[in-house]
Amino acid sequence: MHKPSNFNYNQSNFIQRLLDSALVILSFFIMLNVYNVPFNRDYFLLLVTYLFLFSYLSESVGVYRSWRLGKFSHMCRLVLFSLASAFLIMILIMFLMKYAETYSRVVLIGWFSLSTVSLITSRLIIRETKRIRRAKGYGMQNVAIVGLTQSGIHLYREIEKHQELGFNFVGFYDDREPKRLGGSETSLIKGSVNDAVGIAQFGKIQKLYVCLPMVAEKRIADIIEQLGNTTVDVLITPDFLLKNLMQARIGSVGEVDTISVFESPVNGMKRFYKRSFDIVFSFLAIVGLSPLLLVIAAAIKLNSPGPVIFKQDRYGLDGRKIKVWKFRSMTVTENGGKVTQARKNDSRITNVGGFLRRTSLDELPQFFNVLMGDMSVVGPRPHAVSHNEEYRSLITYYMLRHKVLPGITGWAQINGWRGETETLDKMEKRIEFDLAYIRNWSIWWDVKIVIMTVFKGFVGKNVY
Incomplete structure (x- = not known):
């Protein structure tokens, strides 16, 4: 006989959050006790900071979403990612604030290790408990x-x-x-x-x-x-076709219920998470890459006459026009009603520009676009206005890619769909990957795409 349970998902979700926080705190005090380290104001601030970072990251990557249809191993990886990222950020803050010597290294390493084991073990126990209960007919x-x-x-x-x-x-x-x-x-x-x-x-x-x-x-x-x-x-x-919904979210207008069909998944706190990631990452990129930016600017200026930065009209969020910054790589700066895509052995490309385009270094000034809020680090690549007008009538759901901010890198780019799109099927494939990214967006996916870009996103066989 099946025995239905009254224990709902929201209660379970809330208890899991409390349990995780409790285990992190318990692990912290266990390690202090093991190494006879007194609990003082410095360690209190450390604990509060770590709990805040872990909570922020775990919510961002969806650790506490419903996993009834999710893979347990994937959930564990997200928990580990949240714990490790929070720990690394905390260590970085300590280093920058020159507080590293204030804390015991063995306590910190032991705390992280014990927290990781505790959180993963608790989930294993919960999963096994549910399995046994369901085998007996409980909760079915x-x-x-x-x-x-x-x-x-x-x-x-x-x-x-x-x-x-x-x-x-x-x-x-x-x-x-x-x-x-x-x-x-x-x-x-x-x-x-x-x-x-x-x-x-x-x-x-x-x-x-x-x-x-x-x-x-x-x-x-x-x-x-x-x-x-x-x-x-x-x-x-x-x-x-539910797969074509951008965001299947129930809402209302007064007493009339609505379901969203085409709506950005990056809303509410998710927008805050993505924007904060963009600001921090783009700022660090500009500061860290500033010597390279200056060298490239000088090389462009010495190689051919014209401006260092080329600003081209593109469509941004909700189809609004933005000025996208790029290092000039051609002898022309096309920004009119017709823009011809670069092709192999294109005579318009300068010597320096050819290298910049092949390595995607010409895109680096777009970190300023990100900082200004016109673009995101990760998102569908912005197309020239003329290309948008051409393809929006040829490809179904083409304009849905503008439901999020355009990006410097994206899911389509790291999967090889970048550069020249001389045939319609190539552009269709790019749009397919763009829409898949939008439907399944998460901060964790943004981080994954950034990491993959380092290894496979800078070059491409169709990039000229």
Whole structure:
């Protein structure tokens, strides 16, 4: 017999945050006690700083999101990343503030190591506990699907694949005759839609997924109305292309409910996280690369007449025009209604410019664009205005790439889709990767892309 649990995700999420903080604090005091180090004002500030950094980073990378459909190993990697990054930032702050000698090194290393082991172990224990409870029938939920549609079959396969969900699949319910449907899943049809409503009203299921076509609006409304006097969770899985939604978020205007279709995923605190990352990273890049920037500027000036910096009109966030900075690499500075992409052996490219373009060093001044807020370190690469106007009518969802700030580097670039796009399919592939980045954005992904750019993002076979 399945025994449903009243313990919901929000409670579990809140307790996990408290548990993590408690384990970090406990590990801290254990190491102080082991090495007989007194707890004073300096160590108190250290503990508060680390807890703040860890909380900030763990929230940024999604450590506390629902992992019912996520991989446990990936969650552990994010926990380790948050702990290690917070520790390294804390050490850097100590070094810059000249407080490094104030603290015991063995305490710090022991604290980090024990915190890491504690947080990972706690998650292993929780996972095993859930597995044992679900094996005994605790926390299991009976679920049914209305509609043997493509989206319904896909949902069923995901439920079967992820046993950690704690879902017990009851069956499909569809008004059509099984012989009209075909496929191996027809054997799982247990009755009509009215039968599904019946078992829901008798409390035999906890979740009912409605996977009917959206054209069956009246039928869906009827099902929802009939289930209004039950406690079953009713979830609608639309049959239109959910992968093309930028942000499937429920909102409201007064008393009217809305669901976002095309909306930036970088909103609220996420916008703050991304902007703070951009400011810190671009500032450090400008300071650290300043000698190289000066050398490049001098080389350009000596190599050919014209300005050092070329400012070209591009579309930025929400399609607004911005001036993107680049080191001038050509004898011309095209910024009109028609801009010809650079090609192999292009006569317009200067000697210095050829090297800058092949190594992407001509893009370095865009860190100033990032600092000013026109661009981000990571995002879809901005195209010339004329190219935007050309491709927006040729490629579906092309303009959705402007739902986030354009970037110096991006997911498409590190996967080889950069440089000349002389055929439409190359640009389509670039847009495909850009939209994948936007839909799945996270601070952790930005960090990953920056790291990958160092190793594979500066050169490309189509870059001239």
